[in-house]
Each structure stands twice: as C-alpha cells, then as structure tokens.
Amino acid sequence: MTIPHPDLTQTVLDACHTLAGFTTTPGRITRTFLAPPTHDVHAFLTGWAQRLGMTIRVDAAGNLRCRWEGNGPNAPTLYLGSHLDTVPNAGAYDGILGVVLGFALVETLGGRRLPFALEVLGFSEEEGVRYGASFFGSLALLGTAGPMLELRDAGGQALRDALTEFGLDAEALPSAEIAGNALGYLEIHIEQGPVLEAAGQSIGVVEAIAGQNRLDLTFTGRASHAGTTPMLLRRDALAAAARFVVAAEELARSTPGLVATVGMMDVKPGAGNVIPGEVRCSLDIRHARDEVRLAALPGLLASAEQFATERGVTLAVTPKMEVQATPMHPQFRALLHQAAADAGLAHPELVSGAGHDAMVMAARMPAAMLFVRSPGGLSHHPDEAVLNEDVADALAVGERFLHLLAAEGGMHGL
Amino acid sequence: MTIPHPDLTQTVLDACHTLAGFTTTPGRITRTFLAPPTHDVHAFLTGWAQRLGMTIRVDAAGNLRCRWEGNGPNAPTLYLGSHLDTVPNAGAYDGILGVVLGFALVETLGGRRLPFALEVLGFSEEEGVRYGASFFGSLALLGTAGPMLELRDAGGQALRDALTEFGLDAEALPSAEIAGNALGYLEIHIEQGPVLEAAGQSIGVVEAIAGQNRLDLTFTGRASHAGTTPMLLRRDALAAAARFVVAAEELARSTPGLVATVGMMDVKPGAGNVIPGEVRCSLDIRHARDEVRLAALPGLLASAEQFATERGVTLAVTPKMEVQATPMHPQFRALLHQAAADAGLAHPELVSGAGHDAMVMAARMPAAMLFVRSPGGLSHHPDEAVLNEDVADALAVGERFLHLLAAEGGMHGL
Structure with missing residues (x-):
C-alpha cells in the first residue's frame, strides 16, 4: 500500500x-x-x-x-x-x-x-x-x-x-x-x-497497562569455607536464591502473559572460595490482569521460603511497590x-x-x-x-x- | 576417660x-x-x-x-x-x-x-x-x-x-x-x-587433601526492559546462571564427597526492572579423588552451556586454578x-x-x-x-x- x-x-x-x-x-x-x-x-x-x-x-x-x-x-x-x-x-x-x-x-x-x-x-x-x-x-x-x-x-x-x-x-x-x-x-x-x-x-x-509488584528478598544463610563445608552442612544463601530465580522463570513461562524478573542480585561475601552467607535480590512481576498476578505471587514466595528452609536459610521479603x-x-x-x-x-x-x-x-x-x-x-x-x-x-x-x-x-x- | x-x-x-x-x-x-x-x-x-x-x-x-x-x-x-x-x-x-x-x-x-x-x-x-x-x-x-x-x-x-x-x-x-x-x-x-x-x-x-578447580563463568545475554520483554523473547543471563547454580548444587549433593560452590556472582546492570544482560560468577569444585572431580566438571559445564543456549545467552569459561x-x-x-x-x-x-x-x-x-x-x-x-x-x-x-x-x-x- x-x-x-x-x-x-x-x-x-x-x-x-x-x-x-x-x-x-x-x-x-x-x-x-x-x-x-x-x-x-x-x-x-x-x-x-x-x-x-x-x-x-x-x-x-x-x-x-x-x-x-x-x-x-x-x-x-x-x-x-x-x-x-x-x-x-x-x-x-x-x-x-x-x-x-x-x-x-x-x-x-x-x-x-x-x-x-x-x-x-x-x-x-x-x-x-x-x-x-x-x-x-x-x-x-x-x-x-x-x-x-x-x-x-x-x-x-x-x-x-x-x-x-x-x-x-x-x-x-x-x-x-x-x-x-x-x-x-x-x-x-x-x-x-x-x-x-x-x-x-x-x-x-x-x-x-500491566499491574506490577516489586519486592526485595533477602536470603540469609551462613558464610563458610567452600572447601571444608560438606554439602549437607551448608547454609548457602545463593543456592536458595538461585532456586527462586529458576522458579520465577518457570512460573512466568507457564503463566500466559506473566513476566517475572530478578534483575538485581547482590551476593555476600562474594569470594569464590566462600559459601555465600547473604543474597539480596529483587523480584519484578507483571501481568495485564491483577487476579493473575496476585494469584501467582504468593505461591512463588512460598517456594522461595521452602528453598530457604530446606537449606537452613532464612528469608525476608520486603514489598517495594505495587501498581494495579x-x-x-x-x-x-x-x-x-x-x-x-x-x-x-x-x-x-x-x-x-x-x-x-x-x-x-x-x-x-x-x-x-x-x-x-x-x-x-x-x-x-x-x-x-x-x-x-x-x-x-x-x-x-x-x-x-x-x-x-x-x-x-x-x-x-x- | x-x-x-x-x-x-x-x-x-x-x-x-x-x-x-x-x-x-x-x-x-x-x-x-x-x-x-x-x-x-x-x-x-x-x-x-x-x-x-x-x-x-x-x-x-x-x-x-x-x-x-x-x-x-x-x-x-x-x-x-x-x-x-x-x-x-x-x-x-x-x-x-x-x-x-x-x-x-x-x-x-x-x-x-x-x-x-x-x-x-x-x-x-x-x-x-x-x-x-x-x-x-x-x-x-x-x-x-x-x-x-x-x-x-x-x-x-x-x-x-x-x-x-x-x-x-x-x-x-x-x-x-x-x-x-x-x-x-x-x-x-x-x-x-x-x-x-x-x-x-x-x-x-x-x-x-582435596584437588580443586576454580573457574570463572560469564553468561552474556541482553539487558532489556523487565516489563516489556515477554519471557520467550528474553536473553536473561541470570536465568541461565541460576540454573547453573542449581545444577552445581545438585551434582555435588548426588556425588559423595564432592563439594561445588558458586561463591561470587556479579549481575549487570543490576536494576530491579532490567533483565540482566551479563552475569559473571565463580565455580569452586573439590574432591579427594581427582578422577571424581574431573569426571564431574565437564558435565556441569555442558549443562551451563545448555542453560545459556536455551536462552540465547553465550557462555565463556575461564579456568583460574587447578590443584590435584x-x-x-x-x-x-x-x-x-x-x-x-x-x-x-x-x-x-x-x-x-x-x-x-x-x-x-x-x-x-x-x-x-x-x-x-x-x-x-x-x-x-x-x-x-x-x-x-x-x-x-x-x-x-x-x-x-x-x-x-x-x-x-x-x-x-x-
């Protein structure tokens, strides 16, 4: 034309x-x-x-x-x-x-x-x-x-x-x-x-225009020696946080229209030979329909809590923003x-x-x-x-x- | 006594x-x-x-x-x-x-x-x-x-x-x-x-005394908007890296005596509403027997490569240290x-x-x-x-x- x-x-x-x-x-x-x-x-x-x-x-x-x-x-x-x-x-x-x-x-x-x-x-x-x-x-x-x-x-x-x-x-x-x-x-x-x-x-x-929640999650485990701490005696904050990132991606991929993003992640102490004792990360989750977003979020946070608990890690969740x-x-x-x-x-x-x-x-x-x-x-x-x-x-x-x-x-x- | x-x-x-x-x-x-x-x-x-x-x-x-x-x-x-x-x-x-x-x-x-x-x-x-x-x-x-x-x-x-x-x-x-x-x-x-x-x-x-490998891995995807980029059009470097962290933990948990640690992770650009375009992280893997460690490592790195490829992300692996x-x-x-x-x-x-x-x-x-x-x-x-x-x-x-x-x-x- x-x-x-x-x-x-x-x-x-x-x-x-x-x-x-x-x-x-x-x-x-x-x-x-x-x-x-x-x-x-x-x-x-x-x-x-x-x-x-x-x-x-x-x-x-x-x-x-x-x-x-x-x-x-x-x-x-x-x-x-x-x-x-x-x-x-x-x-x-x-x-x-x-x-x-x-x-x-x-x-x-x-x-x-x-x-x-x-x-x-x-x-x-x-x-x-x-x-x-x-x-x-x-x-x-x-x-x-x-x-x-x-x-x-x-x-x-x-x-x-x-x-x-x-x-x-x-x-x-x-x-x-x-x-x-x-x-x-x-x-x-x-x-x-x-x-x-x-x-x-x-x-x-x-x-x-999508509604969204933004949250900060802090996983607190215990920093310890990467060589001398067996897997089952670890309290690895990053191992828990990584499962959460994977779960967020899986949830969003399986929920039409949902996007979920972990864009920020801060890993401490951050040395290659030290098991991470603390990980702070963000979650940004959006959907065109509030009911879909609000139905998805609690399950994802419950998963995060479970990943943490399984590893002797504690989880604190801080809501930062919510827009309908x-x-x-x-x-x-x-x-x-x-x-x-x-x-x-x-x-x-x-x-x-x-x-x-x-x-x-x-x-x-x-x-x-x-x-x-x-x-x-x-x-x-x-x-x-x-x-x-x-x-x-x-x-x-x-x-x-x-x-x-x-x-x-x-x-x-x- | x-x-x-x-x-x-x-x-x-x-x-x-x-x-x-x-x-x-x-x-x-x-x-x-x-x-x-x-x-x-x-x-x-x-x-x-x-x-x-x-x-x-x-x-x-x-x-x-x-x-x-x-x-x-x-x-x-x-x-x-x-x-x-x-x-x-x-x-x-x-x-x-x-x-x-x-x-x-x-x-x-x-x-x-x-x-x-x-x-x-x-x-x-x-x-x-x-x-x-x-x-x-x-x-x-x-x-x-x-x-x-x-x-x-x-x-x-x-x-x-x-x-x-x-x-x-x-x-x-x-x-x-x-x-x-x-x-x-x-x-x-x-x-x-x-x-x-x-x-x-x-x-x-x-x-x-355990042998060990230490490596740096860099996942390079594409930073983009967390709200406007649908899941299937993302090249999320952290989503790939998180799967790798999970795989490292699973491998070590299922291999007696093996310890694997991702202790360092740097996520860029690092904003909550931006999909990570680059993640650099470490791997520290140790075992008392070299053959166990050396048998485990290639499979883990192949998994990392697969997680990256599935997401349009490239992976560069840099060996930093190897001790028998x-x-x-x-x-x-x-x-x-x-x-x-x-x-x-x-x-x-x-x-x-x-x-x-x-x-x-x-x-x-x-x-x-x-x-x-x-x-x-x-x-x-x-x-x-x-x-x-x-x-x-x-x-x-x-x-x-x-x-x-x-x-x-x-x-x-x-």
Missing part, C-alpha cells in the same frame, strides 16, 4: 530529530523534568501549533497544552499526547513521538472542526528521573500532583522551587486540573519491547482496531509492561494507547528507533480513529 | 594464646609472612626448644626448625609442624596449634631418644596473603621456593628483600632444602570445617588410626577441603594429617576455637603415633 501523508510522516520524524537536539548533555539526549532545553521544546512545538491555529498554554505543571477547538462551545475534549521529558542518554522517540503525532493529527484535519475539541498534551514529567516519582505532569491534570511539590531532587531543590525557576507558578497548580467535559485520551507510544517486531507488525492496540493493572477503555480499543482494519493494517492486541501517562489519565476518562514497533525492542537507549513506514501507519490509524470517533462517539455515549 | 597430660595440654593452649598476642594489629591477630612480630614468635618457641634441649635454627626462608636428634647419627627425621603466619584478623589456632603440639610431643618424650630424629617445623608462610602465593615455607624445604623470591607484595617489596629486611639471607635459600633421610611429615591442624563437630568427635584422620588431590600416606594414616584406637578415641577419616603444608611435603615424603574439631566449623575468624579436651586427644594420638612409629617404622620400610 502507499504511505498516506508521506510529507507529514517526514515532518513528524524531522520534529523528533529536532527535539532530540534540545538536551542538557551535548551528544546525548538528556532532558529531565524542567531542564532548561524544555523551553526550546515548547518554543518549537508552539511554533507548529501557531501555524495550525491552535490555542496555546503552558500550565502550572509545565505541561504544554495546545487546543484545536471543536464544533460549538460545549464540545467535549479528546486529549492526545505523551511526555516531553527523557531519561538520561535517551532515544529520540519515547514520549516525544506521541506528542508530535498529536500535532500531526491536528494537521490532518486541514482546518476542519470535529464534534469534539482536540487538546495536544506534552507532559512535563513522566520518567520519574529527577524527583524519583513519576507522572507529575498527568497527575496535575487530575488535580492530584500537589503532594509532589515538596519532593527534592538530588541537588536538594524542591519541585515547587524548580517550577518557579522555570518561570511557572506552583501556587497555580490546581488550575492545571481538567475542568471541562473529557471525551478521552489517546496516547501513541513506541512499544519499548520486542513483541511487534517479533510478530512482524507495525502497530498494536494496547489491551491494558489499568485496562484500556474497551470502546476506544474497539475504535482503534476498526481504524487499523480500515487502514488495511494488522492490529494485534498487546499488553504494556511499562507504565505510561495513559495509566493516570484512565482514572478520569476513557484512555487508550497505540503502540508503534520498536526495532530491536530498544528504548531508554541512544539506539532507540522507529521505522518511517510504522510512523506513517500510526498516523493513518490515528487519523481514522478521529473520524470514527467523530462519527460514532455520540452513539457510544462517550 | 581421664585427660592425659592435663598440664601439657594447658601449656599448649597457653602457648597459642601467648603467640596470638604477637600481632601487627593490636586487638586482632594479624601476622602475615615475615611481619615483625614473627621475631617474637620465634623467640618464644625458641625458649621452649632450649628448655627441651633441642637444636635451633631459623632457615633462609624464615622457617623455625628445632631438632630433637634420634638414636645414632644416621637416624631419619620425622617432621612435625605447621605454619606460623596468619590471615588478617585470624584466630589463634590455624597453623599455630600444629607447631606448638610439635614441641609438646617432644616434651612427652621426657628426654628419651627415638630411632628417628624429630624436627619441629614452624613454617614462615602458608596463607599466601602477602605475596598472593602460598607455601613459600614448605616449598623451601623441597628446594623449589626460588621462583617466589621475585614476587612483590602490595607495597612493591620483593620477597627477596623482605627476607633481607627480616635478617635473613635470600642467597642461602637452597640451604633450607631437606638434605638427610626423611621419615615423613605429620601435621596436626584444626579442621576448619563442621564435619567432626557434626559427628561429635574430637579428632579425625585426613584421607586426602594429595592422598595422605596410607601407612601413616593406618598408624594414626591405630594410635587413636589405642587412646580409646573414635577416629573417622575425613577429607581436607583446604590446602595445607602437608600437600607440599607429600611430594617428598610420607605425609599425614590429624584434624582437631573446629567448634562451629569456624576458621580464619577471631572466634576460631578448640576444645581443651580435643587438644588433649590430639596430643595423646600424636604421642602414641610416635611410639607406634618407633616400634613399627622399620617394619613398614618407612
């Missing part, structure tokens, strides 16, 4: 590349929350919004919010976007692509009005790098970002003061909350994983599937294993995500990439989604 | 405690090779040897060598002893106990002469702490310590110059080599493991068993999983070791201990051993 909007696709890619140059570390892409180059990002995107005739606002949370009003003063608002901040040494597409495509989708309208307004959102903070907590931007739209104002970054600066330094008014934060009638939120984002690439498909519809799954809105998902089918594209459903602003927005309005294939599954890496034709596909699906929503939105009671 | 030589046992323990005070770090026992307090150790033991009427020599390697001549000028020599150096923050018995018991055994003779001379050896270096290489003391008695003279310690001082600084003549090193007719070597040493304690027995006869097993001399072992039986003591055989000077001496003469129970299995630790009655048992077995050897040595052609 021919690529729809080839010029606009190139505009999107060019914009991503231009924005990648607005960084605090030359030669790398690093633009954490409220970093000075964010002003350049706003200026660039504002220029585009002005050319499109949009109304422009940077809210008190530092979110860029550009509106293309709908037909009539009471038209509800469809939010389109993603985040403008990055991790250190990032790629050029995580977050950014979704914001830029928001403007491109307004451009596809060619000046037409829809039965709903479009508000393109460039969230100021999603990655959680600077303040160790995520989603300040989207939480501000829900009116729940206030408690984060007192967080301090590594340099000791309060988030409140960072807003002031950027030229914003922290006291006005409540004014960032969405006031009017919200139709929903659509976020287009790179997949950040290998599923679409493995399936040979350009785009996918997100079924849900966020199903995407069924009618928005259906519209995305229809839009992709209309565009002649395969449209698999997949789960987002990573968190996104859509997770926050879903608490207030119907939310949906469209994923774009990530070559090599890479993200948070300078080699993060997209294929031009995949961006064209995403643009085509988004455009068709707007038309379907315009035609059907009222019927669905959205 | 009553303790034989209660006063002499107390003398032995007192001597160990006195020698523990000769340290470079007040409050701790630290006396590495040629540390200045070694002069005090020599002076203390020399005083005892003088009271016993022994001839005294510190050889060019810094070994203390005190002789109690036998009947006649051509009597062979039975060597008794262990080492005088310690690890940093050591206990009071590792090495020292065997040297002190050598003098005590001479004392049990009450001035009598045997058909063989006794030479009590206080080896200058066994632990390998200062120069990263072990057995300089005992290797000097075999005439093979010369190449170690050029080693340098952490401060850059050559071993050769450390000898000079201590007041020795490195050029005279060849004169340390045993010249006359050697009857054998007996080393009494704490077990440094939990076997005798678990069996409820005071002493044990060493069957062999050293069987103790069968007739000396038999004499130790007989001596223990005569003393009314249980006398299990056990394997030494750690290296000892007896391993070196066995290359030149019949060598044997008697182990003394280690409470808690502890060694290389300030809490390293012995029970008074166990030391008395060791003394009784040693004394009886000398008598049996005197009576039977000729018959055995030793």
